[in-house]
Amino acid sequence: MSLRERIQELGRQGLAASRSLALMDAGHKNRILRAMADGLLAREAEILAANAQDLAAAEAKGLSPAMLDRLRLDPKRLAAMAQGVREVADLPDPVGEELAAWERPNGLKIRKVRVPIGVIGIIYESRPNVTSDAAVLCFKSGNATILRGGSEAFHSNTAIAAALQEAGGAAGLPPHSIQLVPFTDRESVRHMAEMNEYLDLIIPRGGKGLIETVVRLARMPVIKHYDGICHVYVDAGADAAMAESILLNAKTTKPSACNAAETLLVHQDAAESFYARIIPVLTGAGVKLYGGPDLVEKYPGAVSPATEENYRTEYLDLGLSIKTVADLEAAVAHIQNYGSRHSEVIVTEYPEAAAAFLNAVDSAVVLWNASTRFNDGGEFGFGCEIGISTDKLHARGPMGLPELTSYKYQVTGTGQVRA
Amino acid sequence: MSLRERIQELGRQGLAASRSLALMDAGHKNRILRAMADGLLAREAEILAANAQDLAAAEAKGLSPAMLDRLRLDPKRLAAMAQGVREVADLPDPVGEELAAWERPNGLKIRKVRVPIGVIGIIYESRPNVTSDAAVLCFKSGNATILRGGSEAFHSNTAIAAALQEAGGAAGLPPHSIQLVPFTDRESVRHMAEMNEYLDLIIPRGGKGLIETVVRLARMPVIKHYDGICHVYVDAGADAAMAESILLNAKTTKPSACNAAETLLVHQDAAESFYARIIPVLTGAGVKLYGGPDLVEKYPGAVSPATEENYRTEYLDLGLSIKTVADLEAAVAHIQNYGSRHSEVIVTEYPEAAAAFLNAVDSAVVLWNASTRFNDGGEFGFGCEIGISTDKLHARGPMGLPELTSYKYQVTGTGQVRA
Numbered sequence: 031m032s033l034r035e036r037i038q039e040l041g042r043q044g045l046a047a048s049r050s051l052a053l054m055d056a057g058h059k060n061r062i063l064r065a066m067a068d069g070l071l072a073r074e075a076e077i078l079a080a081n082a083q084d085l086a087a088a089e090a091k092g093l094s095p096a097m098l099d100r101l102r103l104d105p106k107r108l109a110a111m112a113q114g115v116r117e118v119a120d121l122p123d124p125v126g127e128e129l130a131a132w133e134r135p136n137g138l139k140i141r142k143v144r145v146p147i148g149v150i151g152i153i154y155e156s157r158p159n160v161t162s163d164a165a166v167l168c169f170k171s172g173n174a175t176i177l178r179g180g181s182e183a184f185h186s187n188t189a190i191a192a193a194l195q196e197a198g199g200a201a202g203l204p205p206h207s208i209q210l211v212p213f214t215d216r217e218s219v220r221h222m223a224e225m226n227e228y229l230d231l232i233i234p235r236g237g238k239g240l241i242e243t244v245v246r247l248a249r250m251p252v253i254k255h256y257d258g259i260c261h262v263y264v265d266a267g268a269d270a271a272m273a274e275s276i277l278l279n280a281k282t283t284k285p286s287a288c289n290a291a292e293t294l295l296v297h298q299d300a301a302e303s304f305y306a307r308i309i310p311v312l313t314g315a316g317v318k319l320y321g322g323p324d325l326v327e328k329y330p331g332a333v334s335p336a337t338e339e340n341y342r343t344e345y346l347d348l349g350l351s352i353k354t355v356a357d358l359e360a361a362v363a364h365i366q367n368y369g370s371r372h373s374e375v376i377v378t379e380y381p382e383a384a385a386a387f388l389n390a391v392d393s394a395v396v397l398w399n400a401s402t403r404f405n406d407g408g409e410f411g412f413g414c415e416i417g418i419s420t421d422k423l424h425a426r427g428p429m430g431l432p433e434l435t436s437y438k439y440q441v442t443g444t445g446q447v448r449a
Numbered sequence: 450m451s452l453r454e455r456i457q458e459l460g461r462q463g464l465a466a467s468r469s470l471a472l473m474d475a476g477h478k479n480r481i482l483r484a485m486a487d488g489l490l491a492r493e494a495e496i497l498a499a500n501a502q503d504l505a506a507a508e509a510k511g512l513s514p515a516m517l518d519r520l521r522l523d524p525k526r527l528a529a530m531a532q533g534v535r536e537v538a539d540l541p542d543p544v545g546e547e548l549a550a551w552e553r554p555n556g557l558k559i560r561k562v563r564v565p566i567g568v569i570g571i572i573y574e575s576r577p578n579v580t581s582d583a584a585v586l587c588f589k590s591g592n593a594t595i596l597r598g599g600s601e602a603f604h605s606n607t608a609i610a611a612a613l614q615e616a617g618g619a620a621g622l623p624p625h626s627i628q629l630v631p632f633t634d635r636e637s638v639r640h641m642a643e644m645n646e647y648l649d650l651i652i653p654r655g656g657k658g659l660i661e662t663v664v665r666l667a668r669m670p671v672i673k674h675y676d677g678i679c680h681v682y683v684d685a686g687a688d689a690a691m692a693e694s695i696l697l698n699a700k701t702t703k704p705s706a707c708n709a710a711e712t713l714l715v716h717q718d719a720a721e722s723f724y725a726r727i728i729p730v731l732t733g734a735g736v737k738l739y740g741g742p743d744l745v746e747k748y749p750g751a752v753s754p755a756t757e758e759n760y761r762t763e764y765l766d767l768g769l770s771i772k773t774v775a776d777l778e779a780a781v782a783h784i785q786n787y788g789s790r791h792s793e794v795i796v797t798e799y800p801e802a803a804a805a806f807l808n809a810v811d812s813a814v815v816l817w818n819a820s821t822r823f824n825d826g827g828e829f830g831f832g833c834e835i836g837i838s839t840d841k842l843h844a845r846g847p848m849g850l851p852e853l854t855s856y857k858y859q860v861t862g863t864g865q866v867r868a
Contacts, residue, residue, distance in 0.1 A: 049785065053808060134830060138819055145811065147841050226664075230841050245645075249664055251842040272864040279866035366468065388859045389472060392564065400557055400862025409867065410858075411553060422566050422649050422855040423670040424843035436841035439829075440807045443819025445691040447698035448828065 033213060037221040040176050041228025043206035044149040048174040050204040052146050056123035059170055062201040063119035066166065067112040069197020073189065074108055080189035081158065088182050096286075100156045101182055111162045111190075118166045124432045125172045139442040144435045146172030148230035151222050153178045153244055155236035158186035164233070165194055165208045167416050171434035174207050176229065178222060180236075181214035188212075223247035230436075235417055253429070256420040257344040258288035258372035260402040263361040263387065265378035266299040272399060273377040274308055279401040280375065282315050285347050288418060289373050289405040292344055293351040295361045301354045309333070312350065321352040341368040358383055362390045369393065372420060373405040394420065394427035452632060456640040459595050460647025462625035463568040467593040469623040471565050475542035478589055481620045482538035485585065486531040488616020492608065493527055499608035500577065507601050515705075519575045520601055530581045530609075537585045543851045544591045558861040563854045565591030567649035570641050572597045572663055574655035577605035583652070584613055584627045586835050590853035593626050595648065597641060599655075600633035607631075642666035649855075654836055672848070675839040676763040677707035677791035679821040682780040682806065684797035685718040691818060692796040693727055698820040699794065701734050704766050707837060708792050708824040711763055712770040714780045720773045728752070731769065740771040760787040777802055781809045788812065791839060792824040813839065813846035 031039070070077070081103040088101055130142040150173045152164040161177055168175040179187040191210040199205070211218055223232060226249040233253050234244040241254050262280055264273045280291035296304055305325065312319060313332050319325075320336035333352070340351045341364070355361045358376075365374055375397045376387040384398040395405040404410075405418060405427060412430030419425040425433035450458070489496070500522040507520055549561040569592045571583040580596055587594040598606040610629035618624070630637055642651060645668040652672050653663040660673050681699055683692045699710035715723055724744065731738060732751050738744075739755035752771070759770045760783070774780045777795075784793055794816045795806040803817040814824040823829075824837060824846060831849030838844040844852035 049809075049811075052811065132830065134828070138823060138828075140829060148811070245668055251670060251840065253842075269864070275864060275866055283867060384861075390468075392468075392471065392567070393857065395858045395860060397860040398862060400860055400865045401867050403867040404557060404860060404862075404865070405858075406867075409553070409557075410559060411551065421670065423672075426855055427858050436845055438812065439814045439824075439846055441814060441816040441819055441823060442803075443817060443823075445688070445694060446819045446823070447694055448702060448820050448822040448825075 033217055034221045036213075037211065037218060038225055038228070040206075040209050040211060041149065041225045044174040044176050044209055045228050047204045047206040048146065048148050048172075051169065051172045051174055051207055052125070054172065056125075058202060059123065059172075060119040062198050062203050063115055063166060063170065065201035066194045066198045067115040067119070069193045070108060070112040070115065070162065070190070072197070073193040074105060077108060077186065077189040077193065078103060078105070080185035083185045084183055093182070097156060097182070101158065101186070103158060103186060107159070111159050114163060115166050118170050121170065121431060123170065124435050129437055136446050137444060138446055141440045141442075142437050143440060144432070145438050147434060147436050149174045149176065149228055150434070151176045151178065151229045151232040153219055153222065153232060153234045153236075153240065155180040155240060156182045158183045158190060160235055161187045161190045161210070162194065164235075164416060165191070167431060168434060169203075169207060171431045173434060174209075176209050176211060176222065178211040178218060179214070184214055219243065220247050224249055226250040233416065251424070253417075253419050253425055254421050255288070255417040257370050258290070258418075258420075259293065259342065259344050259368060259370040260289060260291050260373040260375075261293045261295055261361075261365050261369060262291045262375045262377065262402065263295040263355075263358075263365075264297065264300055264304055265358060265376055265380065265383050266297040267380035267383055268297075268300055268304070268377040269379055270300075270304055270307055273304065274311060276375060276377055276399070276401050277308065278311065278315065280403055281312070281317060281350055282348065283403060285345065287403070288344075289402050291350070291375075291402050293341060293353065293368070295353050295355050295364055297358070297361070298354050298356055305329070315348070317348045317350050319350055319352060322354060324354055325352055344370075358386060362387065365391055365393070370420060371422075372418070373397065373402040375400065375402055394418070452636055453640045455632075456630065456637055457644055457647070459625075459628050459630060460568065460644045463593040463595050463628060464647050466623045466625040467565065467567045467591075470588065470591045470593055470626055471544070473591065475544075477621060478542065478591075479538040481617050481622050482534055482585060482589065484616045484620035485613045486534040486538070488612045489527060489531040489534065489581065489609070491616070492612040493524060496527060496605065496608040496612065497522060497524070499604035502604045503602055512601070516575060516601070520577065520605070522577060522605060526578070530578050533578075533582060534585045537589050540589065540850060542589065543854050548856055555865050556863060557865055560859045560861075561856050562859060563851070564857050566853060566855050568593045568595065568647055569853070570595045570597065570648045570651040572638055572641065572651060572653045572655075572659065574599040574659060575601045577602045577609060579654055580606045580609045580629070581613065583654075583835060584610070586850060587853060588622075588626060590850045592853060593628075595628050595630060595641065597630040597637060598633070603633055638662065639666050643668055645669040652835065670843070672836075672838050672844055673840050674707070674836040676789050677709070677837075677839075678711045678761065678763050678787060678789040679708060679792040679794075680712045680714055680780075680784050680788060681710045681794045681796065681821065682714040682774075682777075682784075683716065683719055683723055684777060684795055684799065684802050685716040686799035686802055687716075687719055687723070687796040688798055689719075689723055689726055692723065693730060695794060695796055695818070695820050696727065697730065697734065699822055700731070700736060700769055701767065702822060704764065706822070707763075708821050710769070710794075710821050712760060712772065712787070714772050714774050714783055716777070716780070717773050717775055724748070734767070736767045736769050738769055738771055741773060743773055744771055763789075777805060781806065784810055784812070789839060790841075791837070792816065792821040794819065794821055813837070
């Protein structure tokens with residue numbers, strides 16, 4: 031069998047499994063999920079041994095400390111993974127929910143009900159916890175998954191998938207509900223992306239290069255999680271202490287996150303006093319600053335000159351672009367031109383300014399007087415997330431279980447025919 | 450400027466227009482729509498002259514009568530087009546609708562509100578009414594459109610777009626809200642499909658070849674309207690007269706429609722008597738029948754032998770595949786293997802059988818005792834439709850105005866930062 035045929039076999043098997051999953055009741059799914067959580071803990075030794083094998087190979091290859099940290103599992107991280115599975119079991123089942131119902135003048139009764147999407151492909155990089163997180167979220171929402179993880183985490187992913195499959199299987203998980211692609215070469219991504227007869231959706235999780243490759247190849251819908259070039263706009267009407275607190279939170283608490291701030295925009299009327307306050311604080315927190323000529327002149331040493339490129343950069347570390355803007359409209363125009371439609375904040379005490387900003391800015395999450403870091407499934411109360419969509423179709427912003435479903439219309443008649 | 454640059458300029462202009470459209474209130478949009486309807490009628494002579502030019506060229510090229518009919522406009526069809534624009538004006542504006550609102554324990558208030566998608570590309574074939582229908586539906590839902598019609602209808606499309614742009618413009622339509630691509634070569638489709646920096650969505654409307662081309666090239670989401678291989682399943686518990694009426698309606702009232710039936714499945718217990726009733730009726734209605742050996746033997750001459758290929762065929766005319774199935778599960782399995790997830794009917798008096806069918810069959814619209822032909826935006830009460838999606842992501846089944854929108858989250862805080 032060629033590689034293509036072997037991947038297609040996974041697709042066929044996943045499709046068959048998805049038909050059983052679509053009809054499984056919530057109680058049964060939750061029992062299987064709890065068995066999976068137990069299974070992860072029961073196989074701790076095997077999973078950590080497999081992870082040690084991956085880590086040793088990654089160290090030998092000279093991967094960066096940040097990469098090694100993403101790859102690393104320990105008893106605490108494994109326990110968190112199992113706890114995540116239990117939390118998914120506790121969430122309400124989205125499948126079967128009635129989204130709308132109405133009756134037509136001819137007596138036809140129409141119900142719009144949530145159904146699973148079908149078979150979902152997940153293509154991801156080095157974090158082995160994605161194997162468990164993605165598989166259980168998709169399972170709870172009635173979908174079969176085909177997981178294709180990165181080569182660095184291959185042994186870890188294999189051990190985690192085996193634990194889920196075996197513990198789940200003993201509790202009634204249909205065969206092939208959760209399948210790990212046993213190949214990590216690039217061609218396997220291509221074959222997955224081309225088999226739109228079996229995969230209803232692909233979700234790539236990882237760097238921009240991976241996502242662009244999947245988008246280019248995919249013949250089925252892709253939900254993307256591109257970069258976050260998030261803005262904090264400090265309006266003329268801002269409370270300076272609140273603006274400082276929000277900016278520091280947005281920039282420094284997790285700079286590698288997509289919901290971290292990358293650019294500070296300041297209304298010209300607030301600029302002088304706010305810069306005097308914030309620049310020493312940011313510099314003290316280790317943030318590298320890039321600003322316009324006004325700032326470079328006023329704060330030589332502290333602020334480097336910003337190029338066009340700076341305003342399009344997702345630093346993913348402690349870098350911050352700064353720009354003084356004439357007014358709110360100029361802030362919105364900057365966000366439209368340079369932003370990635372992810373998360374943008376206005377800090378102001380003026381409700382009219384806030385309303386104008388929240389309406390005009392076309393981003394997944396727009397905030398008034400709160401940190402960009404709240405663009406997150408957990409913080410929204412979704413319990414968990416499969417990512418933060420930067421798309422505008424199907425799912426936008428934090429994705430929870432409902433975003434892993436579709437719908438169908440069930441129509442009940444008494445013999446009606448169309449005129 | 451190269452062709453690619455000229456198409457990209459349309460994209461840039463559409464993006465700028467979409468920002469104005471997103472903030473336009475419903476009253477203003479409706480005034481513009483009514484002006485557009487008037488504009489179509491005021492320019493009747495020009496539009497029909499342009500259409501006559503297209504028709505003459507199409508006749509000279511030897512296009513089929515069906516193709517010529519699709520292309521043809523007359524005063525009645527133009528009036529219907531204008532009336533469609535007025536009906537869109539009368540529909541509620543989806544933009545700004547609050548889809549959900551909740552408060553988090555930390556006091557953050559989250560609102561999920563409908564927003565336009567942005568810039569929508571429509572790629573279509575010979576029907577000139579799509580120019581108006583698609584443009585006004587997208588406009589009402591706050592989106593800019595870039596329309597790329599087929600070469601056969603080029604003069605008609607140009608005249609219709611000019612009428613909409615000029616009459617709309619005089620009433621306040623922002624420039625470039627509705628743009629017609631002035632090129633009809635294949636390369637223009639490629640350039641549109643590749644400019645995901647400007648287009649948020651592409652909707653191809655036309656034959657399977659066009660849709661497949663767009664899917665292969667597109668870097669942005671595509672909402673597809675593939676074929677309908679729709680089934681009528683006559684259960685053991687069917688009322689035979691109702692089954693006959695539904696089948697005839699589904700097969701013969703508009704066989705070229707995607708929601709027409711292509712395959713009849715009959716439970717073995719109902720087969721003998723139902724075939725004896727229906728086969729003469731179908732034959733009398735001019736329907737060509739393809740069935741299994743049982744049928745060919747019993748009705749020689751009336752029923753030709755069906756191959757595997759028959760059961761995968763969308764006839765688009767008066768052809769019908771027939772199969773006797775052992776039970777409801779076998780009917781569902783046949784639909785899963787051969788269907789296109791479009792519209793499927795069960796005819797039965799048994800509520801348990803109906804419930805099993807409506808739950809197990811994974812199609813956009815599943816019906817109990819009603820014709821497949823009800824899978825239609827108008828019949829669902831959506832007022833109008835941009836098509837019937839065969840996708841499972843974002844929109845499934847008949848698409849109305851809400852399906853042309855996205856959403857964003859507006860979050861209001863009092864200075865909250867994330868722990």
